[in-house]
Amino acid sequence: MTLKMAIIGFGKSANRYHLPYLKQRKSIQVKYIYNHRRHEKREANHAGMGITFTTDLDEVLNDDEVQLVTICTPADTHFDFAKQVLTHGKNVLVEKPFCKTATETKQLLELAQQRHLIAMPYQNRRFDSDYLTFKEVLKRGYVGEPLEIESHMDKYRPDDTVHTGDKINGTFYGLGIHMLDQMLALFGRPNAVAYDIRTIQNEKSTLDDYYQMDLHYGKLKVTVKTNPLVASPYPRFVLHGTNGSYLKYDIDQQENDLKLGIMPGDLNFGRDTPDKYGQVNYHNQNGDWITKQIPSLQGDYGRIYDSLCDSILNGKPKLVSDEETLLDIEILESGIQQPTPSVVRF
Incomplete structure (x- = not known):
């Protein structure tokens, strides 16, 4: 089974720490990359992956095929984007730091639990x-x-x-x-x-x-x-x-x-x-x-994505537990x- 996913953000994080590893994983398809503006030259570097580049976030969030969304945006936007993703019924992987406060972290983790979804930081x-x-x-x-x-x-x-x-x-x-x-x-x-x-x-x-x-x-x-x-x-x-x-x-x-x-x-x-x-x-x-x-x-x-596939598709425990995610931010x-x-x- 192939896991279909999207990425929010198209800066250094997405291009250096995510996409090179995702290209090596046949079990994952990056269907969308959302960014507030297009970067045609940068997009050309990923030709052949079948990615749809879009400035319409709703297009991503309303696509039922997308099971996972990775957030690669500035740190102070992580909470709001992650909450939107979870609210639309999708698993979310959040670049570090997951959130600024323990209160925000608890809110996201509880929302994920309520919806039987995974919310996890990208502790690569x-x-x-x-x-x-x-x-x-x-x-x-x-x-x-x-x-x-x-x-x-x-x-x-x-x-x-x-x-x-x-x-x-x-x-x-x-x-x-x-x-x-x-x-x-x-x-x-x-x-x-x-x-x-x-x-x-x-x-x-x-x-x-x-x-x-x-x-x-x-x-x-x-x-x-x-x-x-x-x-x-x-x-x-x-x-x-x-x-x-x-x-x-x-x-x-x-x-x-x-x-x-x-x-x-x-x-x-x-x-x-x-x-x-x-x-x-x-x-x-x-x-x-x-x-x-x-x-x-x-x-x-890329082993983080291997682990996430196992968690989303096969129900295996998350690589980074909720307790660890919360303790990181508390400290x-x-x-x-x-x-x-x-x-x-x-």
């Missing part, structure tokens, strides 16, 4: 190569009991522009949601979260460009952090445990390949080279210290509700 970075490999290191127990984890997505990108607007458009909501979701998917609800959310490049900006969250789980502390002014490479993941440590430099390569025009299905798409593999240093059962490289697993953002929202730094118990 659960299928980052670096994250999948990190999970495997934990699963194999190389480092014993995890005690301290650092997850970094730093860069060196000076920008003295004044950025203003709604907090949902800041780095904390925009990138923090991915890093937070990865850790919550592994460890669940923390006991407490310490926040440091700031603007460090231009004091006149009201949108943050720096954040650090410390998630406290008793003996385990998990730090997620982004700094826009890091000139020397820092590990993507740092893991210390009772039996050893694991370090991984550099991020998943899917986005870099997509920027270069290397597409899913191309040879070695998204793959790390051996010099980018992570390294574990651990104490084995014989008392010897072992150092070894851990080959990176293959990432694939983000709590971080911007009081002056920084702050600590919130959950």
Whole structure:
């Protein structure tokens, strides 16, 4: 059976993070792309997919063949579009962040439940190569009991522009949601979260460009952090445990390949080279210290759509549960509700 779907929005998100992967999936047909204006040159890049490009949202929402709608519009429009989609009886996948507030999130999730539909955030970075490999290191127990984890997505990108607007458009909501979701998917609800959310490049900006969250789980502390002014490479993941440590430099390569025009299905798409593999240093059962490289697993953002097909067509559980979706937003929202730094118990 083929799942027919539509996309609302036709910017970078749809063109870079969705359509290249959907082209590889024979079980899904993109029937429509709705945007408030046409982009003929951009549309030509997707010739052969049988997509109808339209500026009439009603055409999409009133088509009974469409079972799923993906929302790829600016963050502050997500709630309104998702509500319209659900009201018209269609499943919805929402680009991050799902919503700004826990109240909006609950409303959408409850509406979906009432109508026996799926509403889910597009947490594609659960299928980052670096994250999948990190999970495997934990699963194999190389480092014993995890005690301290650092997850970094730093860069060196000076920008003295004044950025203003709604907090949902800041780095904390925009990138923090991915890093937070990865850790919550592994460890669940923390006991407490310490926040440091700031603007460090231009004091006149009201949108943050720096954040650090410390998630406290008793003996385990998990730090997620982004700094826009890091000139020397820092590990993507740092893991210390009772039996050893694991370090991984550099991020998943899917986005870099997509920027270069290397597409899913191309040879070695998204793959790390051996010099980018992570390294574990651990104490084995014989008392010897072992150092070894851990080959990176293959990432694939399209696996979210594979999972959604299974959920919509076969009734399988959602990849991102309602509880996880709500917890993500609760923790983000709590971080911007009081002056920084702050600590919130959950």
